[in-house]
Amino acid sequence: MLPPTIDARDVTIRFGSLTAVNRVSLTVAPGEVFGLLGPNGSGKTTLIRGLCGLVPLAEGKAIVLGRDVATESERVRAQIGYMSQKFSLYEDLTTRENIEFYSGIYGLSPAEAKARSEELMELTGVAPYLDQYAGRLSGGWKQRLALVCALLHRPRLIFLDEPTAGIDPVARRDLWDLLFRLAAEGISLVITTHYMDEAERCARVGYIYLSNLLVLGTPHELKQMPGVTPPGARWLEIYNADSANLLLRLRSLPGVLQATIFGQSIHALVREGCRNADLGLSQARVVETEPSLEDVFVTISRMQTEKK
């Protein structure tokens, strides 16, 4: 078995008296798509910066691509790609000029740069936009260009900080197809996102809340966590014509622990012994279901807040 791409143990990052990341341990395997979730300001981006060696670790140790980030951050950075949540290439430069700049920055020889950029253009399809200013590209194409620039030096690990925020669904799906092709080549991907459907696509997911990594596992494992579903309680999918009014009524009932609308249906957690008739659901179509990832994160966030 290959050694892990990332091996972080008790990583703690502090800014003065503020602890931004508290004792986070995780591993990412080669070719793994790892999702990092959590509310804004929970410490996701800081953790990524710590794993790149851009902010010093107050405690703990992180080995990335076989090197300690505390002592060899420059060598680590030479082997990782990074795509930030904001488009961070030069808008007044053309696609080609951006690619040439990053080829230079990563120390590629002209021949290498040419071969690699042709390869990546085939992968991403940015070739028709080579002579356009990057600022004029649409959101999806900007992200593809950013990906090309992040991949030029053949990194074995890529950090993507909310890569799909604000781009349309088609471009989003195309980007994910691309990411899976990279993972198939053995590149590890660490992705932060707020989209639950994206979290479901990840091999494993970590959830960070208030600087702590609360849970870590495959989406399936997380849904089976005992804390998410209290003993005896059930998750129901309720289909009814007037779901808005039904939701208000359900929320007022003592037997209903949680209820929320998903499109045409209501997603609810009900206590043991509560029959559909008790809830006034004789008319509705009710299907038993498993918790969604959103249910998992909402529940464990609440549990964490109540503990304090």
Added chain:
Amino acid sequence: MLGEFSHQRMVAVARKEFLHIIRDPATLFFALFIPVLELFMLGYAIDTNVRFVATVVFNQCRTEESKRMIRMFENSKDFRVIKEVYSDAEMNSMIVSGKAQVAIKIPEDFSRQIEAKRSAQILVLVDGSHSSVAGVALNVSNAIALQESLKQYFSERTMLIESRPRILFNPDTRSANFFIPGLMVVMCQMMAIMLSANAIVREKEKGTLEQLFMTPVRASELILGKLIPYLVLTLVEFGTILFLMWSVFQVPIHGYVSTLVGLTFPFTLAFLGMGLYISTRVDTREAAGQMAMGTMMPSIFLSGYIFPLDSMPTFFWYVAFIFPTTWLIDAARGVILRGAGWSELWLHAVVLWGMGIASFALAAAKFRKRLS
């Protein structure tokens, strides 16, 4: 090799920075055109020499002697009699309204007093609101009175001592010769500090710096790569003003241009460093612009660019020498107007190189600290 300074990375940054300059015609236009505009303004419009001051005359005496006195004032070319007045009230109103800056009143008993070998008085009123005009009017009127008195005293005999001043290096006392070398320096300063202060703040604003930090690029490569284009641009600007000064405004260059460039180079370095320092301290271009202005203003006023250093209070005279601007303006005037060379300007060179290296090193250290 990793961990070492990479020439390739630095060149990549410099190339990119050149593209930014080309793609932003507004900044380029502002940077190159405004100095030329100011050059023409200073070269053609501004003359600080006081000549032909508007003067009114109130001659109550009306003798030959009194008329000769007035002609002497006129012949000095410093005064221009615009009107003769016939009352004190009229004389005062001409001064108050600003139509005349000087009024000469010759009292009725002027000639009689001279005949009687007593001290004859003339009244010279000077508007003090233009201090340089007032100063000249005062000096010239005193000189005329003194000369006239001596002539009366010695009658037909020759003067014992006669002063014949000759102005060296700028015989016509043209303002252009005095101002343009200073303007050249001030413009270089402005350009160097503004461009370099913006260079890194712009990347902060756009979020592109964060991406750069994730790459193996080193602080020294980033700094040098960014500043090389601005150094070139500043020196091009310097050359342009120098050329226009020589060709259009006919200011002769008595020394060597190479001496001038050799001194301007460390000077530019000092202000590029200062701009870089500013860009590590602030996050927006507005703030960078204000901070750049804040450091520029005192150095412009205290550098001797407009106000002569020698007329400053001692304290400020010492303060003035903190600014590289003061040193380069002095040196530039020396090279251009007096033909000074390295043997006269070695101290300027040592000081400017010292300031350039110190400012640059300080900024780079500060920047590196922020980066890691």
